[in-house]
Amino acid sequence: MELKQVFANEIVKHSNELLTLLDVKKQIEIPKYNKQGDLAFPCFVLAKHVKENPANTAKKIAIKMKHPLFEQVVANGPYLNCFLNKTVVSKNVMNTILQQGSRFGSLKIGNGENITIDFSSPNIAKPFSMGHLRSTVIGNSYANILEKCGYNPVRINHLGDWGTQFGKLIAAYYYWGDDEQIEVNPIQELLNLYVNFHKEANNDQSLETEARKWFLKLEKRDVKATKLWNWFKEESLKEFKKIYDLLDVYFDSYDGEAFYNDKMDETVNILKSKGLLTKSDGADVVRLDEHDLPPCLIKKSDGATLYATRDLTAAIYRYNKYQFAKSIYVVGHEQSLHFQQVFLVLKKLGLNWAGNMQHLPFGFILKDGKKMSTRKGKVVLLEKVLEEAVMLAAEKIKDRNPNLENQSEIAKDVGIGAVIFHDLKTDRQHNVEFSLEEMLRFEGATGPYIQYTHARACSILRKSEKVMAGNIIGLEEENSWSVIKQLYNFPFNIQHCLDQGKPSILASYLLDLCREFNKYYANQQILTEDEQQEQRIALVHCTAVVIKEGLRLLGIKAPEQM
Known part of the structure; x- marks a missing residue:
């Protein structure tokens, strides 16, 4: 369980449940200074409920707060300050990672249920542009996260072939x-x-x-x-x-728009039989007035079907074929109204699974602040971008480490990883400004920075003769503590990604973990032979495991040398 969650549970329990767990968790803070503890909770709202001074409320609750993960909880004015038990927490998390390896962070909540995830979906006879990168990498990463959480993602490429x-x-x-x-x-x-x-x-x-x-x-x-x-x-x-x-992305289905041509009449007939179709300027529509939305167009006045007809048909077909627990569409935010309408029409049909449809919208990739347009020829080809990224990565790697083996393979992993990470680090609902120079920096919030940190950890492990097999007693060094807390919270970040449909949460987490690890590396002689050496090497090993698995979930490789 996430450390904030443990602290919040105890506060709720010892305050007579005057606040909900969610309310408490929202108010928990990370203190600015280490001397103030690892977690803090302001008691102002709680004190208001019992009509007393917040400092008194903090004192009363602090006395009751006991938990194996807490060293102590003290009242500091109106705040509850929690000092976590470093030895217990570090022993717990490191032994778990050593035993589970890449399985660490896996959540058994999906029970093997199918979730269809519709992503990428480029138009045939047009080049694969940078504009299609977002759907492809967001969808691929989210499918990986679904799998990590115990679901069976069915990856669908709904090609624009009609x-x-x-x-x-x-x-x-x-x-x-x-x-x-x-x-x-x-x-x-x-x-x-x-x-x-x-x-x-x-x-x-x-x-x-x-x-x-x-x-x-x-x-x-x-x-x-x-x-x-x-x-x-x-x-x-x-x-x-x-x-x-190149992107290491695969699909279970390439059924595009044309696949549904001979299936749409049945959908129209079902809508007619349910009395949902009405005429509007000669067209067949389903009215959505009760939702304050424009009608959903099913057939034009000339009898031609539309995107909505096709997506309704596809949804029904997919449910019949896969019996999905959920159906997800990773499509740009400009299609939000369309999916609202389609989902509501499915509900009007009385389909018991219609409430399990979800649209994950995302912003545009911009070039010089403007959206790319295939129609006007203002398009940046993704293949060219990937080739250039690999070439630039090769140049940087050669400058940094001219004697490195397998330079071309590593350059490919770094260049392509840089492009993917540049997209995924941005909240999917925001726009992304295209910049190769920004993507390929080895410092800052970039993919190469995270890959380089992983390679650094692997380099330390190669120099060590210790083989990690569990039974670690726990680290007591102060400067290792921020890394331990990051590792402990990896499963929570996976859960958060799942709940929000945002791989950017995982990308941000990996950046935080790498920053803390690099601070640790800069301030600690890891291979010094003393009683804590094995614990330090275990920490490096655990960090490498989590970075590699985190990158895998984002769809990025983790080179062991750079």
Whole structure:
């Protein structure tokens, strides 16, 4: 249990439960000075309940506070100051990590239940841009965290492989396409065609009409249109899989939008049979007036289905196939209204699992403060970014450690890890400013800083002849204490990530752990031969275990040398 939670439990118990556990926990502080203890609780609100001086309330509760993890709890004016038992806490956490290894922090709360998680979902026939990085790495990390907590994540890549844009692309192909160029560099040439179509369509509206005709042919399975569409998809998936391999991301399903084409009529019929469809300007909609939301469009006046129809169909299909306990969509915040509407329509259908749908929104990746746009050609290709990041990482590693073995493999781990961490350290709901220079710094809040700290810990362990196997008696050195507290709270941070759907919580935790470990390393001779040497080496080992596992959950490798 998290240290704050232990302290909060005792306060609630010894104050006649006048405050809830949540209220108490929110008020617990970390004292600024070590002499004030490890945790502190202000008694002002509690004293108000019993109508007495807060200092008196603090004195009364302090006398009662006894726990194996507490050295002592003292009243300091209106505050309860808790001094944790360093030996007991350090012995507890280090022996647990030594015994469990990478299993440390695992939570058995999922009971093997399926959770579908829909993420990445790029559009075929377009390059995999930096704009798709966020969904990919947030979704991948959250799937890892779900697994760590005992769930079975079903990773779904709902490809954007249908829609009017394919009519535009086919029209552009027939107007300006060059087979030889397309065969050499398919994705870039298709992007050029797509951008050129929009440029020309600004001056020639007939192009839009032509595009609609081609998409109608595609919907009717016209041989030429279907052949081109299949070719676009195959080439796109080849390119996408190169990037997924670099990022070490995999999926259990690549069923995209087109997969649901023959399943949507059934969804529309179910909505009709439940009396949920009404007409609005010739379109079929489900009204959501009672929620103060605009109607959910199901069919256009020309009979064409929409994203909502497809997502409703996909949700029903996924539940029937996977019997999920929860279904999660890692999609940008601009789609928040869409998912609100889809989830409410599922509830209106009376589906007992409809309350288990969750949208995890995220902000944009910005370049020079502006959103990237494929339509205007203002796009940064993710593959190029990853290649450049690996190249820059190789240069930095060569400068720092020219004799290092396996430099190319380590540069790949560091460069790609830097890109992933730069994204994940930011709260998913905030925007991220793209900056390769910022990503690859070895100091500060970066992926290379955390990887370097892990490599430093591994270097110490290589120099030591001690083999850690448990039965550690506990550390008593003052400067090790901040590292111990960080290690103790690793499982809590996993739980917090799960509850909030935010890998950024884990990224922040790893930065804090590394800062405290590096302070410890700077101030303590770890390999000095004395009675505490084995405990210090155990602390280094435990830190390396937790950093490596934390990075794995973020989707980042942990090199042992850098």
